[in-house]
Amino acid sequence: MPELARSVSGKPAVQAISWRRRITDRVMTGVAVLTVVIVLVPLFAIFGYLLYRGLGSIDWAFLTQTPKPVGEVGGGMANAIAGSALILGIASIFGVPFGIGAGIYLAEFGRNRLGRVVRFTADVLNGVPSIVIGIVAFEIVVIYQKHFSALAGGVALAIMMVPTICRTTEEMLLLVPQALREAAYGLGIPRWRTTLSITLRTATSGIITGVMLAFARVAGETAPLLFTAFGNTFWSLRYDQPTAALPLQIYVYANSPYEDWHRQAWAGSLVLIILIVTAVAAVRYAVRRGSFGTA
């Protein structure tokens, strides 16, 4: 800090701040404010446009009908909404227990080399591009079943959910005071019982937060579904059939040349974002209200 030292030496500190440094300070503050504005503009532009195009397009038909044949006006995305629910349900069945189990392992038994390896793996898995996970689900489920299916999509999304759930569960369990565990042991409660009924119970709200965040993250995923769930223009709620999903349908409709499909893509996006933002906002609210708000 040579320039600082020079300006401070000899003179009183207040006068040492030259006009040039003062202006630099102001300018940089202005620049910081400007960056905030620039970042928030797309946010509001996206939400504003979504509301503007989406609100006018959501109607009863959109929520209750299946897509009309190509080029015809009307129809809706009911099958895609149901399909998304099915795929996310399958993903949760696989992903949530494994994620929580791995989190328990890391928090309660993971203070060793293997624990560190698992922890690092979870972080690595978190950064794997979703489309690559789609390929893997294709290889292990679709090739085996010989056709696209909701199961394959669910497996892909489950793989994406595990690392998030695992790491938040671990963090939340570690926040539970050690004294609580010791008190349970002191009462003669075995370890597994302590973990399940005391530690896990205490951390429930935090763990639910993690699960919801993972859920919100995969709910909007499109890339891993492209060649696993594949999409479907008809009703299908079978686990072993190609299934429509809301994000997939948005993608297909957005790329189509039809004005009415563009309208439905916006409507679908609004439905999707409402689901996700509701989940995220609920989580934030719950975290602030919950016992881990100070964490």
Add this chain to the structure above:
Amino acid sequence: MANPALPRPDMPGPQPVEGTRVTSTAARRSGSLLQGSGGEVPDRIFRSVMTACGLAVLGVLVLIVYELVSGSGLSWHAFGFKFFAGSEWDPVNEHFGALPFIYGTLVSSLVALVIAVPLSVGVAVFTTEMCPRALRAPLSFFVELLAAIPSVIYGLWAMFVLVPLLSGHIQPFLAKTLGWTGLFEGPPYGIGMLAAGIILAIMIVPIISSITREVLSVVPQNQREGVLALGATRWEMIRLGVLRNARAGIVGGIILGLGRALGETMAVTMVIGNSPQISRSLFAPGYTLASVLANEFSEATGDVYRSSLIEIGLALFFVTIIVNALAQLLVWTVTRGQPARGNA
């Protein structure tokens, strides 16, 4: 973020394991007296089930690597290293080279970084150092909200709002003022590398800025006070006292953003133009590793074709893993050992 590698003050490393070993034997005797449930066997079962869940995480990663490596074998045998140097992508004659995709991925991510880095650092500096406390929570909420928007919605918005804006106003302006650089020439279609870079930038700002914010808040408060006491202005305090200390962590955040940009699929696919070509101008269409997978994988007929696509997936996987590991390491070196106290 709790760093699990650290010994926690409330939970010294080896202690709980040792402690419970002792108590659980005691618990076995008295536990059966108190409630009849418990003992060594259920404990051991519980422990192995949970360990199995932990190992499953490991197994998934191994499975990913195995599937990608075995799936790409055919293409590896056919093309070897030339796969990454060849610029021909010809499914009909089964001739595959990934260079245009690698180029498109790198360039679109670089454009994104050039735009996103100053913005995210600015936002992080503003939220931690400058903004009134009442504004802090809503501001970080809004920036995090950007991270919650699904990629396909970014793509939709980019297709119908950003691209027309680019082709109608921004690109003609750029061509007129900066056309001499060669980066901004050619017909202003809107769709192309520039659009992909901009939408990626919007998508990675929340990641970079939230990590930067975290890293800045770890810089000790007395560091700031010390620099201020030397007579620094606020900006000098931020530059010398805060940013300089947090450099490694900020770079970590940037690399993490890069990792996200490299693997991002849907939004890019929708606006990049999907044409395997290498051109200097950012107005030209391109193609990325992730978008070629999105577009062609499900209809890839022929074993070599599919295998080549899987090899692209493998390349993408390894690049993002290396980038992410590097980023984690950098963020850890900064946050390690210092509980976040600056954000109070």
